[in-house]
Amino acid sequence: MNMMNNETLDGLRARYEAFKARGLKLDMSRGKPDAAQLELSRPMLDLRDGFLSEDGTDTRNYGDPLGIPEARRLFGALLGVDPAQVIVGGSASLNLIFDALTRAVLHGPLPGDTPWGKLPGAKILCPVPGYDWHFGMCDTLGLEVVPVPTYDDGPDMDMIESLVRDPAVKGMICVPMYGNPSGVTYSDETVDRLARMDTAAPDFRIIWDNAYCAHHLYPEAERRDHLKNMYAACAAAGHEDRVLMFTSTSKMTFAGGGVSSMAASPRNIARQAALMTYQLVCYDKVNQLRHARFLPDLAAVEAHMMKHAAIIRPKFELVLEVLERELSGLARWSKPRGGYFICFYAPKGCAKRIVQLCAEAGVTLTPAGSPYPHGYDPDDSVIRIAPTYPPLEELRQVMELFPLAVKIAAMEMRN
Numbered sequence: 001m002n003m004m005n006n007e008t009l010d011g012l013r014a015r016y017e018a019f020k021a022r023g024l025k026l027d028m029s030r031g032k033p034d035a036a037q038l039e040l041s042r043p044m045l046d047l048r049d050g051f052l053s054e055d056g057t058d059t060r061n062y063g064d065p066l067g068i069p070e071a072r073r074l075f076g077a078l079l080g081v082d083p084a085q086v087i088v089g090g091s092a093s094l095n096l097i098f099d100a101l102t103r104a105v106l107h108g109p110l111p112g113d114t115p116w117g118k119l120p121g122a123k124i125l126c127p128v129p130g131y132d133w134h135f136g137m138c139d140t141l142g143l144e145v146v147p148v149p150t151y152d153d154g155p156d157m158d159m160i161e162s163l164v165r166d167p168a169v170k171g172m173i174c175v176p177m178y179g180n181p182s183g184v185t186y187s188d189e190t191v192d193r194l195a196r197m198d199t200a201a202p203d204f205r206i207i208w209d210n211a212y213c214a215h216h217l218y219p220e221a222e223r224r225d226h227l228k229n230m231y232a233a234c235a236a237a238g239h240e241d242r243v244l245m246f247t248s249t250s251k252m253t254f255a256g257g258g259v260s261s262m263a264a265s266p267r268n269i270a271r272q273a274a275l276m277t278y279q280l281v282c283y284d285k286v287n288q289l290r291h292a293r294f295l296p297d298l299a300a301v302e303a304h305m306m307k308h309a310a311i312i313r314p315k316f317e318l319v320l321e322v323l324e325r326e327l328s329g330l331a332r333w334s335k336p337r338g339g340y341f342i343c344f345y346a347p348k349g350c351a352k353r354i355v356q357l358c359a360e361a362g363v364t365l366t367p368a369g370s371p372y373p374h375g376y377d378p379d380d381s382v383i384r385i386a387p388t389y390p391p392l393e394e395l396r397q398v399m400e401l402f403p404l405a406v407k408i409a410a411m412e413m414r415n
């Protein structure tokens with residue numbers, strides 16, 4: 001344990017006040033790409049060789065409501081399914097997820113299923129720490145969120161297998177790879193247990209938000225996580241309809257200006273397509289075409305994502321190095337091999353105070369508690385660190401402040 005050996009609270013506070021006097025204003029609250037990452041995709045905007053997709057559709061006109069063929073092929077490859085089982089959407093996978101859940105609430109997942117909204121207290125399992133947008137959308141749709149702890153290999157499967165014996169438990173929403181913010185990737189065994197488990201609700205659905213499916217930090221296969229194909233696992237277990245998988249290019253090209261997708265069984269896709277009919281004529285296919293030409297296959301995605309990795313890897317390494325040097329023994333944190341976040345576990349009862357100290361010194365972090373439903377972290381411990389957005393020099397300054405804030409909060413707790 002190397003923390004606070006010779007450090008007094010007064011000494012830490014003096015350093016903290018000196019930092020505060022610099023008058024910085026830095027926002028680390030969201031996991032956003034930095035400007036250099038966005039520049040990587042600028043060539044995509046030069047769509048020069050016509051607007052026809054490979055099936056001859058003029059992408060500037062209505063048509064192809066489920067997406068142009070080349071975009072369906074790209075996302076089929078990313079998510080590991082046949083392109084016919086893919087719907088390519090607009091610029092937000094969250095929108096596709098929200099729509100799929102809304103359809104389950106209003107109509108039921110498949111024809112003949114009771115709409116979840118007609119049942120008293122439909123529940124959705126949410127592994128924690130998790131993504132605040134997932135909790136918020138369940139709340140918005142009147143679905144009760146049930147938190148489940150996450151371990152190194154995924155959510156607590158014993159707990160999940162027991163909870164799904166309740167027919168009111170209708171589904172689960174999760175980030176299975178490089179989790180936001182846990183950094184955890186589900187093990188093969190976790191994937192298989194989720195695929196195989198008996199659920200009391202026959203229309204149980206897993207919302208598999210694979211937002212970080214291609215977001216590795218390192219080129220070497222042995223320094224990456226590998227996620228088993230959930231659709232294949234469900235199909236092999238005889239539960240082909242169980243999973244709805246999602247991803248987008250938000251963290252590949254433009255955040256909020258990318259292309260999203262959903263993949264699922266033929267029955268699920270037919271259901272979603274039918275219920276989409278009067279929602280829109282088609283999504284933005286010019287954007288789909290730009291993307292499919294820029295990232296025509298997995299090799300192109302890989303090459304492009306390694307350019308992103310080269311920009312953000314030093315930021316992750318910097319944060320991890322400072323945490324190791326300053327805080328080992330006092331706290332723990334994830335050491336993710338991809339994704340957008342480092343998950344910091346402060347001493348119990350300190351997270352809110354740390355975030356407050358950082359804010360008062362000019363650094364906005366994600367609010368403590370936000371990786372938990374209703375913003376309630378029972379241990380007041382988890383802080384989501386999002387290192388990607390600030391330039392390296394600014395991040396260096398943040399990492400001068402953060403350990404000070406942690407040590408001050410921990411000492412105040414003890415006193």
Ligand SMILES: Cc1ncc(COP(=O)(O)O)c(C=O)c1O
Pocket residue numbers: 031091092093094095131175180209211247248249250255256260
């Ligand atoms: C797990 C997860 N899902 C979805 C999103 C947002 O994706 P999109 O821009 O495709 O809606 C994010 C963004 O941070 C995320 O972390």
